[in-house]
Amino acid sequence: QVQLVESGGGLVQPGGSLRLSCAASGIRFSLYAMGWYRQAPGKQRELVAVITSGGVTNYADSVKGRFTISRDNAKNTMYLQMNSLKPEDTAVYYCHAQWLNAFWGQGTQVTVSS
Numbered sequence: 001q002v003q004l005v006e007s008g009g010g011l012v013q014p015g016g017s018l019r020l021s022c023a024a025s026g027i028r029f030s031l032y033a034m035g036w037y038r039q040a041p042g043k044q045r046e047l048v049a050v051i052t053s054g055g056v057t058n059y060a061d062s063v064k065g066r067f068t069i070s071r072d073n074a075k076n077t078m079y080l081q082m083n084s085l086k087p088e089d090t091a092v093y094y095c096h097a098q099w100l101n102a103f104w105g106q107g108t109q110v111t112v113s114s
Contacts, residue, residue, distance in 0.1 A: 002026035002103050004095045009108030012085055016112070020080040022095030022105055029076040032099045036069060036080045038091035038110075045094070049080060053099075062088075085112045 008020040020036065035050035049059045049069035057069050068081040078095065090112050095105035 004097060004103055004105035006095050006105045006108040009093060009110045011111045013114050014086060014112055016085050017083045018110060020093055020108060022078040024076045024097060027097060030073040032097040034071055034078040035096040037094045037096055040091040087112050
């Protein structure tokens with residue numbers, strides 16, 4: 001059974017930092033491209049960042065220079081380090097795995113507010 005479990009969300013003040021984790025099980029993690037998506041209330045789900053199986057990364061323009069995606073294949077875990085958070089980063093953040101199939105996590109809430 002495939003599971004993607006996000007953790008690390010929460011409430012943070014503007015300018016603060018959070019690190020999200022996505023722990024994967026039931027897949028050959030190292031073969032999958034992994035990504036973070038987010039969905040704010042009333043908006044469509046959007047890509048935040050992706051990292052290929054080879055470690056190549058890509059970011060949405062809105063988070064470039066502030067967020068860093070990484071992966072640890074030995075731990076079957078992906079991370080998203082989020083710095084200089086803004087209120088507009090408030091959303092549910094979802095983990096995504098893509099290879100022959102695609103899988104989603106349940107999401108973790110990130111709220112940026114003073």
